[in-house]
Amino acid sequence: MPQHHTIFFLGATGFLAGDVLHLLGRDYPNYHVKALVRNPTPERVAKLKQLHPNLTVVEGDLNDAQLIADQAATADIVINSASSDHWPSVKATLDGLEKNAASRSSDPPLYIHISGCGIISDNIRGEKVENPKFWSDIGLDLKDCDQSNTHLESDIPIVAAGTRKENPIRSIIIYPGQIYGVGRGVQKTTLWLRIFMDYAKRVGYVGTWGRGFNAQNTIHVEDMAAAVLFIFKAAVEGRAEEGANGLYFAVTDKILSYGEWTKLMGDHLYSKGVVKEPGCKPMSPEIVEPLGNYGWSLLGGNLFAKADRLARMGWKAVESSKVSLMDNLPEAIDAALEDDRPYVHIS
Numbered sequence: 342m343p344q345h346h347t348i349f350f351l352g353a354t355g356f357l358a359g360d361v362l363h364l365l366g367r368d369y370p371n372y373h374v375k376a377l378v379r380n381p382t383p384e385r386v387a388k389l390k391q392l393h394p395n396l397t398v399v400e401g402d403l404n405d406a407q408l409i410a411d412q413a414a415t416a417d418i419v420i421n422s423a424s425s426d427h428w429p430s431v432k433a434t435l436d437g438l439e440k441n442a443a444s445r446s447s448d449p450p451l452y453i454h455i456s457g458c459g460i461i462s463d464n465i466r467g468e469k470v471e472n473p474k475f476w477s478d479i480g481l482d483l484k485d486c487d488q489s490n491t492h493l494e495s496d497i498p499i500v501a502a503g504t505r506k507e508n509p510i511r512s513i514i515i516y517p518g519q520i521y522g523v524g525r526g527v528q529k530t531t532l533w534l535r536i537f538m539d540y541a542k543r544v545g546y547v548g549t550w551g552r553g554f555n556a557q558n559t560i561h562v563e564d565m566a567a568a569v570l571f572i573f574k575a576a577v578e579g580r581a582e583e584g585a586n587g588l589y590f591a592v593t594d595k596i597l598s599y600g601e602w603t604k605l606m607g608d609h610l611y612s613k614g615v616v617k618e619p620g621c622k623p624m625s626p627e628i629v630e631p632l633g634n635y636g637w638s639l640l641g642g643n644l645f646a647k648a649d650r651l652a653r654m655g656w657k658a659v660e661s662s663k664v665s666l667m668d669n670l671p672e673a674i675d676a677a678l679e680d681d682r683p684y685v686h687i688s
């Protein structure tokens with residue numbers, strides 16, 4: 342592969358992306374990162390350039406299909422850390438990458454997509470389960486997942502693009518567990534914390550989907566970004582498994598139930614006067630039903646994963662064994678409270 346590469350990066354201002362860009366800036370400073378950014382204020386752009394020295398901004402939104410397809414058609418690598426549930430932007434990316442692959446069939450472009458463990462939800466609606474199923478990423482076939490689960494709408498076509506006979510691309514999908522920690526990028530706090538902050542401010546307490554016995558594997562953002570870089574490096578060096586085998590769970594074996602961390606979150610927000618009661622309790626149907634199956638499946642199910650592929654390659658989490666999600670949660674909440682932007686827009 343040539344010395345200089347162009348990476349088209351979706352979601353550069355996001356939480357995970359901040360730590361990933363920092364590592365890319367450290368280890369791949371001469372790669373050119375073209376970051377799709379909506380609302381590229383001078384402050385946001387300056388922060389991005391601090392993370393990576395050879396970063397330029399392409400102003401645009403995930404709904405700008407033509408722009409995304411054009412960028413994907415000319416990049417060597419596309420990394421998507423923007424949304425695991427925005428099919429139009431993934432379709433535009435795949436369209437562009439297909440043209441790209443057709444124009445350079447001996448050296449097809451690489452697509453690294455960040456998805457999530459929502460694909461393996463058991464849809465238990467917050468209830469207790471005796472013997473939960475643990476999923477391995479080795480031998481994983483997306484067709485074995487409950488097809489009503491989140492993320493599959495994009496992930497199945499990505500694997501198809503990575504395995505087709507005509508103009509295949511090089512596809513890799515990474516599945517983070519519940520990412521925690523305070524990030525070093527533009528967005529300091531993790532997506533799920535912002536979602537739960539948003540609900541807590543609206544309803545006056547910290548709530549769960551159902552009784553909150555459901556749980557998932559956790560991972561510190563520094564480990565998560567290191568896992569992405571580890572896979573990126575292997576792919577650039579031609580050592581990574583791709584296509585049908587290019588599915589990587591990125592989790593530690595530390596599992597935490599929603600009931601446990603929401604209780605701590607409720608106590609902390611109560612001590613700050615943000616909510617009216619400490620602890621947590623199930624949210625009422627009027628509150629949770631508008632998010633429908635998306636909410637129930639992703640936030641009310643068990644997502645039990647084993648990062649077997651990364652382990653086989655010799656990857657180990659470091660920071661997660663020093664600082665747990667519970668250790669970090671108060672600090673992360675305080676960072677979210679300091680941010681004056683709206684957390685997320687939940688319809």
Ligand SMILES: NC(=O)c1ccc[n+]([C@@H]2O[C@H](COP(=O)([O-])OP(=O)(O)OC[C@H]3O[C@@H](n4cnc5c(N)ncnc54)[C@H](OP(=O)(O)O)[C@@H]3O)[C@@H](O)[C@H]2O)c1
Nearest residue numbers: 352353354355356357402403423424425457517519520532
């Ligand atoms: N955080 C977790 O625990 C976790 C766990 C599993 C999977 N994941 C997945 O990992 C990925 C990154 O997560 P994250 O926590 O880093 O998310 P995040 O902080 O919300 O970052 C999302 C990024 O995408 C950008 N974006 C969103 N909608 C856009 C639009 N319409 N047009 C242009 N840009 C848009 C955001 O830009 P703005 O700055 O302009 O908003 C931001 O840069 C997501 O796919 C997520 O589902 C996350």
Ligand SMILES: *[C@@H]1O[C@H](CO)[C@@H](O)[C@H](O)[C@H]1NC(C)=O
Nearest residue numbers: 345346347370371372373395
């Ligand atoms: C930045 O990327 C461009 C395009 O790949 C490359 O030509 C240039 O050498 C890079 N600059 C630095 C400082 O690495």
